[in-house]
Amino acid sequence: MNMNSYKIDFINNTMTITNTFERAANNPYSEEYKLVQKIRSDFPTMQFVRKTSTAAKRPNPFKGLTYAAMERYILSKGNDDLMREFEMVREHSAIAPNPYLMVRNWFVHWFPEYMGQRNEGRELHIKTYEAA
Template sequence: MNSYKINFINNTMTITKTFERAANNPYSEEYKLVQKIRADFPTMQFVRKASPAAERPNPFKGLTYAAMERYILCEGSSELMSEFEKVRERSAIAPNPYLLVRNWFVQRFPEYMEQRNEGQELHIKTYEAA
């Protein structure tokens, strides 16, 4: 188990939270190891390994161009669809075209994100090609 890592160049010993807890017990192997390291390297610094950041779900997951189009079609306005197409065309020169379109969509249709965040089922009609 990788519960510690010694870096002699930086004079540090990186330890996990589990190792740190075990090292607090004077009868544990971890405690004995820490005592030996301190005796051999009195200036050694102990650093706790950072825990991985808690993953947050992506609120925009599944918000594709196709999903945006379906939602706009559900609104039933050809003006909204032409506006969407213009934004999409103009965003082509941007470093991240999707980001511009997504931001426009979220600003233009805030109720879409509210429904998603509340876990409500989005009522989007699907249109089949004839």
């Protein structure tokens, strides 16, 4: 029996259990079942609560992709036309609901290899922005 599979809170009169503990407690020959029976006999009003698991977080593939990082990458390519276009997109993005998103999508469109270097094996979910 894992000690992290349950937690007893005497102040709130609750016992928080995991799904694994609950499944094991359904077996009358298990240690978990015996513990539940003991708790119920000692504390008849104790409430049992299932522990909710937190959703697994996906790493953000765009972490660190700032305007400065975009500028450095464009300058490293030595293409002045793309740098001017980048600056123009930044200026025009000021009226967009999410200016960064518009610039980021432009950058990812023109430099997919940058994202490929940083996020090998991860699928990118790019949200597009259409100008009205």
